[in-house]
Amino acid sequence: MAVVLFTKMQATGNDFVMIDNRNKIIADNDYAGLAQCISNRKFGVGSDGLILLEESAEKKLVMIYKNPDGSDAGMCGNGARCFVKFAQSLGYPNDIKFKVHDKEYRGILKGEQVTVYFPLRTKVLPTSINGENIYQVYTNTEHIVCPVKPVILGDEKMLTVKGRELRNHKSFSPIGTNVNFMSGLSTDSVELQTYERGVEDLTLACGTGAIATALAWHHQNNGKEGEQVMTVEVKGGTLTVSFTFEQTTSEYHKISLAGPASIVFEGTYYY
Numbered sequence: 001m002a003v004v005l006f007t008k009m010q011a012t013g014n015d016f017v018m019i020d021n022r023n024k025i026i027a028d029n030d031y032a033g034l035a036q037c038i039s040n041r042k043f044g045v046g047s048d049g050l051i052l053l054e055e056s057a058e059k060k061l062v063m064i065y066k067n068p069d070g071s072d073a074g075m076c077g078n079g080a081r082c083f084v085k086f087a088q089s090l091g092y093p094n095d096i097k098f099k100v101h102d103k104e105y106r107g108i109l110k111g112e113q114v115t116v117y118f119p120l121r122t123k124v125l126p127t128s129i130n131g132e133n134i135y136q137v138y139t140n141t142e143h144i145v146c147p148v149k150p151v152i153l154g155d156e157k158m159l160t161v162k163g164r165e166l167r168n169h170k171s172f173s174p175i176g177t178n179v180n181f182m183s184g185l186s187t188d189s190v191e192l193q194t195y196e197r198g199v200e201d202l203t204l205a206c207g208t209g210a211i212a213t214a215l216a217w218h219h220q221n222n223g224k225e226g227e228q229v230m231t232v233e234v235k236g237g238t239l240t241v242s243f244t245f246e247q248t249t250s251e252y253h254k255i256s257l258a259g260p261a262s263i264v265f266e267g268t269y270y271y
Contacts, residue, residue, distance in 0.1 A: 013204025013236020067198025074141030077207020163195025
């Protein structure tokens with residue numbers, strides 16, 4: 001039995017179990033198994049994912065993320081915001097750089113607000129599934145965005161069924177995709193519900209989904225060129241997505257995600 005100290009955190013309702021693994025208490029081949037156990041809401045701590053803070057041989061910060069089912073994710077935006085605040089609680093500065101897979105991100109903590117800057121250039125790609133118009137947007141992980149009427153966002157049973165169907169659609173095989181349902185509020189604000197791959201359910205927020213949705217909403221509104229700021233309303237609160245759009249290339253870049261993040265509690269888990 002391993003004794004694991006952990007910190008529970010949340011960012012707009014996306015909750016995570018954070019572990020300081022600089023001393024490699026958890027071996028690489030135990031990440032997936034631990035994630036499945038500790039993320040379980042009945043038999044574990046309960047979370048939308050497991051995040052381990054590590055250091056590379058060059059003493060660079062590294063964020064390891066595992067979904068509740070033990071699978072990998074390309075990136076977790078709200079998890080990264082928690083990572084920045086968690087690092088600060090361990091003595092790191094309020095402005096840090098950290099690696100997720102092969103990409104380096106920057107995070108800045110100001111009070112309860114955390115902003116993460118994405119090393120990303122991406123496009124909004126219109127397509128259709130089962131006759132419905134959707135958008136594919138890669139935000140260092142896979143997303144689709146589905147425009148819906150405002151009333152639909154309240155029908156969570158239907159969103160769960162449809163989200164599961166689209167998440168596993170053959171068009172996105174073999175790894176599947178995250179599914180976002182958006183409804184516009186104004187030209188620079190949008191409401192969102194996300195069905196997350198790996199969680200296999202709706203979550204209160206999804207950071208990379210908020211980015212995908214903000215870009216898709218900008219695209220749908222024949223968005224103007226230059227620097228933009230979009231407000232994304234999720235069930236867990238409000239996120240702010242900033243980006244720059246280039247009309248000549250149809251590319252989005254200089255992308256950042258901002259919102260609150262907080263420590264909920266600390267504890268000991270027996271694994």
